[in-house]
Amino acid sequence: MLISTYMPPHLDEYSIFVRDDGIEIWVIQMGPFGNMNIAFIDRENGIVVLVDPYDGKQWSESLKKSLLEPTHIILTHTHRDHTAGVNFLSKKHPEIEIWGHEESVSPSLFGRIIFRKTDFSNIWTHAPNQSVEWRVGKICLQVTHSPGHAPGHVTFHGHGLYVAGDLLFTMRSGRVDLPGSDPITQWSSLRHAKKLLQSLPQDWRLIPGHRYDWIDGTTPDWVTIEQVLAHNIALNAPDIESFDALPFNRFDDDLAD
Numbered sequence: 001m002l003i004s005t006y007m008p009p010h011l012d013e014y015s016i017f018v019r020d021d022g023i024e025i026w027v028i029q030m031g032p033f034g035n036m037n038i039a040f041i042d043r044e045n046g047i048v049v050l051v052d053p054y055d056g057k058q059w060s061e062s063l064k065k066s067l068l069e070p071t072h073i074i075l076t077h078t079h080r081d082h083t084a085g086v087n088f089l090s091k092k093h094p095e096i097e098i099w100g101h102e103e104s105v106s107p108s109l110f111g112r113i114i115f116r117k118t119d120f121s122n123i124w125t126h127a128p129n130q131s132v133e134w135r136v137g138k139i140c141l142q143v144t145h146s147p148g149h150a151p152g153h154v155t156f157h158g159h160g161l162y163v164a165g166d167l168l169f170t171m172r173s174g175r176v177d178l179p180g181s182d183p184i185t186q187w188s189s190l191r192h193a194k195k196l197l198q199s200l201p202q203d204w205r206l207i208p209g210h211r212y213d214w215i216d217g218t219t220p221d222w223v224t225i226e227q228v229l230a231h232n233i234a235l236n237a238p239d240i241e242s243f244d245a246l247p248f249n250r251f252d253d254d255l256a257d
């Protein structure tokens with residue numbers, strides 16, 4: 001449960017909230033592509049877990065102002081816009097752990113243009129539509145293997161959040177026309193995600209990989225799971241043919257997302 005929200009003046013770009021389980025959560029949009037970044041913080045144990053850091057320098061400096069430093073990076077996938085801050089953070093904080101799924105690899109020469117070679121210190125190896133528990137200090141997240149947009153794509157949920165990466169945005173889902181993408185696999189991951197979302201508290205927040213348009217034309221940092229289940233076009237597609245025909249699955253610009 002959320003118990004307080006605060007916005008210290010030196011961190012006013014972040015949405016920061018503290019839960020009654022002691023975990024502090026920072027949310028921010030970074031970079032020109034609308035990427036959402038999140039930190040799960042366990043101050044008592046000095047643990048800071050960053051999800052898909054875009055601007056490593058900004059994260060490092062902002063955390064330092066709050067007498068913190070990053071200890072873990074967890075990656076939904078290794079597209080360049082989700083890993084842009086990893087190299088800076090691993091050089092600046094050599095002890096940092098970098099976690100991703102073992103299948104998060106570039107599948108082809110062309111794929112290397114959109115994937116960033118990422119040296120994981122630790123990997124997840126579980127099968128698609130399976131979840132494993134990931135625990136560090138008081139932070140406990142379920143990691144669900146959800147490929148389709150990218151191989152080895154995972155989502156995270158826990159502490160009142162469902163971190164969707166590029167599996168889901170607020171109103172739509174991630175494109176399936178990139179190297180390593182697979183629409184049938186994405187459909188399977190979306191069906192699994194729908195059941196999972198139906199099983200979670202409906203007031204939890206879904207944070208998308210990108211801050212794209214919501215149904216009212218705004219671009220919120222998050223919406224509730226209840227809102228996503230009601231309005232997300234991909235989650236509500238009745239069958240794979242309808243899903244595959246959705247216009248946001250494929251674009252002319254091969255390198256975005």
Ligand SMILES: [Fe+2]
Binds near residue numbers: 079149150166174
């Ligand atoms: Fe992506």
